[in-house]
Amino acid sequence: MKVDHALRALDGILRREMLRSLRQRARLFSAMVRPLVWLAIFAAGFRSVLGLSITPPYQTYVLYEVYVVPGLAAMMLLFHAMASSLAMVYDREMGSMRLLLTAPLPRWYLLAARLLASVIVGLPLVYLFLFVSRFWDVRPPILGYVAVFPALVLSGLMLGAFGLLVSSMSTQMENFAGVMNFVIFPMFFASTALYPIWRLAEAGPVLATIAAWNPFSSAVELIRFALYLRFDMVSMLVVVACLVAFFLAAVAGYDPGRGLWSRRGGEG
């Protein structure tokens, strides 16, 4: 693999993702509105119900809006990853995936490039949301917006790799709807995105254990800590380990020799 060829291909994949994303205005709009609805309505309602004690990285009592914003940022990454994964399934059904996979580059590289491009395209919206949430008095230190960048990239890559794995296993879009219900929603709700772990523990130790082991919680905490200029080593290790594991499994899934794809046939 030549470096200049590889970079040009990455550039091409990135441009395509950007153009597609900019031209799908409705999706862009709903991706922005979704977390704001959560923040403006859900968080406002929960504010009175849910008292929060001092939980790291916060050093004082915080309002529920403050607690929930990093979780909602992670939710944006999760939904973006799933939309991107759905686009992969769609591309495969519609055939344009073939174009990517018959490019004269190693398949792992093509998948990694697509993953990276998708995360880069998703980040501006997350930042926009973080800035808009200042109107709800969610005001982390300014440097936090810088520190959160690597946390968002890593989390985005990990969730994107998970989406890639899901797309490699699901051959039809109907299956994908099932994935949304049985994987995405539980992943989001059984995490520390909406409630701290001690709150979940009050509801039931099993739920708290699931949330503690849920890699999405690690992504949320990595983002939360980074936004308040703290570094959560354990969460970072979990996110990186999951990223590597999901990506390797996805590459195996797309492998023409081993993957489910070539054994099932059906799409030609």
Added chain:
Amino acid sequence: MNALAVENLSHNFGTRQVLQNVSFTVAEGRMCILLGRNGAGKTTLFSLVTGLYYARTGLVRVFDMAMQANPSAALAQMGVVFQLPTLDLDLTAGENLRYHAALHGLPMELSKARSREELSRLEVLDRIDDRTRALSGGQRRRVEIARALMHRPRLLLLDEPTTGLDVPGRRALEQHVRDLCRERGIAVLWATHFLEEVAADDDVVVLDRGRVCWTGLADRIVPELGVGSVAEAFALLTGSP
């Protein structure tokens, strides 16, 4: 040298065998028609030749490079037009071509120049800035062929490229590809079930239920089988009425 050599290729999906010991070659600069009814295994063959599926049994060589051992080198020599349309409908014709060029490592300037050149050759240059969603079926197909030629492949594979086109559209597309084959010396593998797309001096491979049942020069098929027409020959070979 052969542009494409397929040797003893077999493939199955689960217990269903879709290709059995398929062998044939496409010579450099020649037009080869892969003739077979729907379900004969043409598309699976294309998927194996382009590396979308891994060929577990048998060999695929592109200009003497083994697809299994060095897929990137083999793919760099190949232009492919798939049976399903693979254009990105949200992108313009030009953007689709430049995306493909980037995947093949072409620098931007060259990619811009070539996209104009190829679209002009296929008479769709006036649609370069239109989203492909707005193009007709025939125009989309031409854009796809232009795209497959961006990296100047020496072997062009087309899987039922005329499906869904009207008769004049089919003829025009076929003529474009024949011109390419003649003028640029590109080897072409053209899969179809339309017998009228076969010309007398084409090489023909007849595929039926996953097996090759006849190969040779098109104008030899009628005398060799002792029938009255290509259609009769095809019916005889594939056991169809």
